[in-house]
Amino acid sequence: MKLFLKLLTLSSLNFAIFAEIYNFPSNFVWGAASASYQIEGAWNVDGRIPSIWDTASHKNNSSVVDGSTGDDAAMSYYYYEKDIQALKDIGFKTYRFSIAWPRVLTKTNQVNQAGIDYYSKLIDRLKEEEIKPMVTMYHWDLPQYLQDLGGWTNPAIVKYFEHYADTLYKHFGDRVKEWITFNEPATFCDGGYSWGWHAPEIRTEKQIGGYLCSHHILLAHGAAYHLYKNKYFADQQGKVGICLNTGYSFPANENVTDEHVDRAMHFGLGRYANPIYSVDGDYPRVMREAIDQKSTDEGRRWSRLPHFTTAQVESLHGAADFLALNYYTSSLIQPYSHLGWNPADSDSEIHSFHDDNWKRSSSSWLVSVPEGLYHLLLWIKDNYNNPLVYITENGWSDLPMTIEDDGRVEYLREHLAAMSRAITDGCRVETYTVWSLTDNFEWMRGYTERFGIYAINFTDPERKRIPKNSVDLMKQVVRDNFVEVEKD
Numbered sequence: 001m002k003l004f005l006k007l008l009t010l011s012s013l014n015f016a017i018f019a020e021i022y023n024f025p026s027n028f029v030w031g032a033a034s035a036s037y038q039i040e041g042a043w044n045v046d047g048r049i050p051s052i053w054d055t056a057s058h059k060n061n062s063s064v065v066d067g068s069t070g071d072d073a074a075m076s077y078y079y080y081e082k083d084i085q086a087l088k089d090i091g092f093k094t095y096r097f098s099i100a101w102p103r104v105l106t107k108t109n110q111v112n113q114a115g116i117d118y119y120s121k122l123i124d125r126l127k128e129e130e131i132k133p134m135v136t137m138y139h140w141d142l143p144q145y146l147q148d149l150g151g152w153t154n155p156a157i158v159k160y161f162e163h164y165a166d167t168l169y170k171h172f173g174d175r176v177k178e179w180i181t182f183n184e185p186a187t188f189c190d191g192g193y194s195w196g197w198h199a200p201e202i203r204t205e206k207q208i209g210g211y212l213c214s215h216h217i218l219l220a221h222g223a224a225y226h227l228y229k230n231k232y233f234a235d236q237q238g239k240v241g242i243c244l245n246t247g248y249s250f251p252a253n254e255n256v257t258d259e260h261v262d263r264a265m266h267f268g269l270g271r272y273a274n275p276i277y278s279v280d281g282d283y284p285r286v287m288r289e290a291i292d293q294k295s296t297d298e299g300r301r302w303s304r305l306p307h308f309t310t311a312q313v314e315s316l317h318g319a320a321d322f323l324a325l326n327y328y329t330s331s332l333i334q335p336y337s338h339l340g341w342n343p344a345d346s347d348s349e350i351h352s353f354h355d356d357n358w359k360r361s362s363s364s365w366l367v368s369v370p371e372g373l374y375h376l377l378l379w380i381k382d383n384y385n386n387p388l389v390y391i392t393e394n395g396w397s398d399l400p401m402t403i404e405d406d407g408r409v410e411y412l413r414e415h416l417a418a419m420s421r422a423i424t425d426g427c428r429v430e431t432y433t434v435w436s437l438t439d440n441f442e443w444m445r446g447y448t449e450r451f452g453i454y455a456i457n458f459t460d461p462e463r464k465r466i467p468k469n470s471v472d473l474m475k476q477v478v479r480d481n482f483v484e485v486e487k488d
């Protein structure tokens, strides 16, 4: 993993430039990621029941910017062989995909055999091609009937999820050895239950819904983890983790301290990671104290951040075999106190924003900050006792049918280099799955922002997977196990 300089000669040009080479460990695993609702289509066939994303995208005047839906998407329900071929062509050895809860269980919690058969076929075909299946159990497509009961704000959801996880271990655990319970609760809990800009589009005052959601997500994760250890691990020998997303928080100026940075990280990542991965367990102390105090000040007899029982704290503590990490972007931060703002609208009292110099993608929230990935991995190593990390999403968006995706190629080179540096500095990163294998339904952005390394023309009935330039980059990285970054 030593860093050295290589003279890179451009064949057609009579000059040379320097490139830096960043190596990866020989057992490093490369792959790509996707999610059921974003690619499968076939929303109402073979017994699939409606999910909260069907509801959100089907309603009149929906919040999806282009009025589109995931009804057909990349049609992976029918064209999964095209996805497998796309993975094979690059040489990827793992595929992170998600199982749609509404496809495998009915409204009365019975197994839907057609749904089981679909994923079984997909898993078998991946294994025939020596591509390891890494399965996300929940990538946002909650059955609508469960939302009608309150969804993730109803404590009963924990038992429903445990039963769903049991069904997956039972039917697929002989072949699936890497399980991710939840994808990005930080996005869907506040998005779905605090601010209302994600399905099920519920707004609550002062994040009450979002905090209830994250609390039940953690309990559901713990239940699924222990179920696996107690009932399946002896036979199946797999790993169970949770997928968390965060950026890194950089001080906006010399007055922003390390303590502010830690506070921002604890309110973001720590809300989910601390109960599982920290030395002490439970919610981060800064968060606990701040929200308890504010709740009292607001005249409540209860804290907006629910409390775990002692038994729950102990049961969640250490309840993961790895941390799945999604990294896209980072922020500058500044405490509200420096800005003279009224802190009422954010419990962390920290303002985040982007540096104008950071390169912009086609998504307003996504700017390129490779240094953020490096610092984030080190922060995780230092705060959570150096856990095993899989980077399960990292990627860049552009406009439809951008085959010459030079922005993505540059983003990926720089982020892979940052990941290599973190590994050199002792972080235990063992897998990287790029987001995403193909263009897909980008939630409320519909088909206007594209993350695939393969392009898809969504009016083409064949949904051909068309390689972008980044496919060539990933082929080279998989083959050589290093990445080159041009040096200024």
Ligand SMILES: *[C@@H]1O[C@H](CO)[C@@H](O)[C@H](O)[C@H]1NC(C)=O
Pocket (backbone or CB within 6 Å): 058, 059, 060
């Ligand atoms: C949307 O509006 C049309 C026409 O007003 C109506 O027939 C249809 O039922 C509505 N659909 C939904 C999902 O509300």
Ligand SMILES: *[C@@H]1O[C@H](CO)[C@@H](O)[C@H](O)[C@H]1NC(C)=O
Pocket (backbone or CB within 6 Å): 061
């Ligand atoms: C459609 O949604 C937009 C944005 O949410 C809103 O401003 C508009 O009034 C809505 N139109 C109708 C007909 O409901």
Ligand SMILES: *[C@@H]1O[C@H](CO)[C@@H](O)[C@H](O)[C@H]1NC(C)=O
Pocket (backbone or CB within 6 Å): 253, 254, 255
């Ligand atoms: C940092 O704090 C000092 C002392 O309050 C102040 O004079 C200075 O303007 C601050 N710097 C920035 C960039 O805010």
Ligand SMILES: *[C@@H]1O[C@H](CO)[C@@H](O)[C@H](O)[C@H]1NC(C)=O
Pocket (backbone or CB within 6 Å): 401, 457, 458, 459, 460, 461
């Ligand atoms: C997308 O596919 C449609 C239907 O096959 C075709 O008419 C159109 O030209 C394609 N667009 C692009 C950009 O390839």
